[in-house]
Amino acid sequence: MTAPERVTISEVSLRDGLQIEAAILPTGAKVALAGALADAGLTCIEATGFVHPKVIPQFADAEAVMAALPRRPGLRYAAFVPNERGAERAVAAGVDLKCGVAASDRFNALNVRMTTEQGMQSIGGIARVAAGTGSRIVGVVATAFGCPYEGAVDPNRVDRLFAQMQELGSPVTYLADTTGMADPGAIRRTVERLRRRWPEARIGLHLHNTRGLGLANALAGLDVGIRDFESSIGGLGGCPFAPLAVGNVCTEDFVHMLGAMNFETRINLDRLLDAARLAQNLVGRTLPGMVLKAGKASERHEAAERESKLG
Template identity: 45%
Template sequence: MSTDPNIRITEVALRDGLQGHASFIPTEQKLNLLKLLSKAGLNSIEATSFVSPKTIPQLADAEELIARSRELPDVRLSALAPNVRGVERAIASGVHEVAVVLAATDTMNRKNLGMSLDQAIAASEEVIARAASRKLSTRAYIAVAFECPFEGLVPSDVVVSLAARMLDAGATELVIADTIGAASPAQVQEVCRILTRSIPSDLIGLHLHDTRGMGVANAWAGISAGIRRFDASAGGLGGCPFAPGAAGNLATEDLVLMAESCGYPTGVDLPALYDAVAFASQITGRTLGGRSMSWAKARRTASVAESS
């Protein structure tokens, strides 16, 4: 189990958060959001995905966004690349890191990628190999690692086996994803403890959703099991299209408040992060913000009332 108290957050609002948004967000506004997130101390940002613009029109500006973001100081830019064509585009754009998504079940791969599980494994291995050949780091997501909306509960040995395949292929980080937000803290802790028997905990991250209101509790379960890497999305932006009524991703501000309150430094400036969330709300036209932001607003209101 890791004794390092520092939490490392990969911010995913720009990719996972915005990809399902109906209207196109101009590149300039995405860039401004990225800058605000960086200003808050989030230095690992999954900015976009190199998929077909016909599939996800929101991310049609992937090359332009990366090109305009590369000069930000101390920001590690990551991008999703689902296939060889995507990874070649990502490499040409100058990203620092490439991510692949492999679902733990055959049905989810067919629904999400149009591939069988075996085909998806082969495609992920090829993307990782291409990225590694250019000396790029790679993050391998194991999606629906706890429960699949089509096949139900996922056995932990399947997750361990797929994780081992991705590491053998050359992945530099594994991200275990509760894609539909169905996991409980007990499940998260169990899967993390099983994984860390054979895989160093500093290679494992968690990608959590807050569908059932257990995102922060699941993050704490991961921390308790020795995990120090987490994905999160400012304001809780995003969510899984296969999870009806999904509330979105684990809000970055909730993760930061919980971790910092429990003695696990994140390096994130909460007030600056709240500014980024407010901007994300403005450009999406949606009311965003995790429980932490609501608490901060209430505290601020009470403080003003007391001083008046």
């Protein structure tokens, strides 16, 4: 028998999930959620962002969060960094540096106040800060499938950004559907184009469920060989610089689907659902994840008796 193929999930709820939340979660709540995610078996967790607190107040406690997170063998944390100063803080905290550039100038300017070209130069500076440390650069090509301000993005620009991440040694480079513009056909075309040029590159997908296509796009990625994905517990998230943004692909829904398809994640779904309940309690509202509402497909229920009424 062939062993199930492994899919690796990077959990982004503590960063991408919380950055759009108006209520600031206490440091202890963030650390508790990270612990619950780690207990479920997640080995890659994006825990915070080293950004100016005036830009995203949710991450004003970035150092405190990183100092309190549970550390265990095989568990890697990452933090979003927009510039060299953020990189210095992340290296001091001993975490991987998540850095990206949008293929759209307009979106990149809103996100990090730089053009795409300036962003590419900034990534070079971030790489110099990380060089020789235990912190890796993990690259992201944002708005890789379209921009709500500029529309279609130039494939050549996506390729250039992807090439830069490869040159900087990113162990996996994520193509981000930052604002939910992708469809399964676009996922397939983009991945196949990059694979032709970089057949050995490790490509990941960061998907949003903005228009209800999150899992469909993930399935398209699986079909063309993608085995690295980013998702968010409960479907938390949404980019604060995208109009009408809604959440990321839901981690527990995705893990449930992968299990049904006989992929290996090494994630305990029951504990993951516990983490989703915790996240829902912490933000104080019902989250969009479906398995948390409906339960696992493997669960069985007693049939309720119905009274028959004639006439």
